[in-house]
Amino acid sequence: xxxxxxxxxxxxxxxxxxxxxxxxxxxxxxxxxxxxxxxxxxxxxxxxxxxxxxxxxxxxxxxxxxxxxxxxxxxxxxxxxxxxxxxxxxxxxxxxxxxxxxxxxxxx
Numbered sequence: 001x002x003x004x005x006x007x008x009x010x011x012x013x014x015x016x017x018x019x020x021x022x023x024x025x026x027x028x029x030x031x032x033x034x035x036x037x038x039x040x041x042x043x044x045x046x047x048x049x050x051x052x053x054x055x056x057x058x059x060x061x062x063x064x065x066x067x068x069x070x071x072x073x074x075x076x077x078x079x080x081x082x083x084x085x086x087x088x089x090x091x092x093x094x095x096x097x098x099x100x101x102x103x104x105x106x107x108x
């Protein structure tokens with residue numbers, strides 16, 4: 001698995017003649033970015049807390065994936081399909097690494 005970036009890709013910008021992203025979409029983006037950034041940071045800690053690992057594994061599956069699904073269903077979702085796809089893959093890869101890290105901690 002390739003090295004993961006430290007942050008999600010930049011959110012797509014809107015054209016000048018379009019309305020800005022809605023507050024709900026921007027909040028979902030910020031939430032996804034926060035989950036990703038904090039969970040990614042845990043992977044760099046040698047003494048990661050098992051509770052933190054569990055928290056972020058559950059945050060990805062319980063909050064991150066439903067947010068991605070909601071964004072994909074939003075009427076503006078078609079404008080961010082590339083970002084959604086990349087973000088879904090990044091969160092999936094991160095989840096696999098977190099689960100592997102958790103497994104190794106428990107079986108070491």
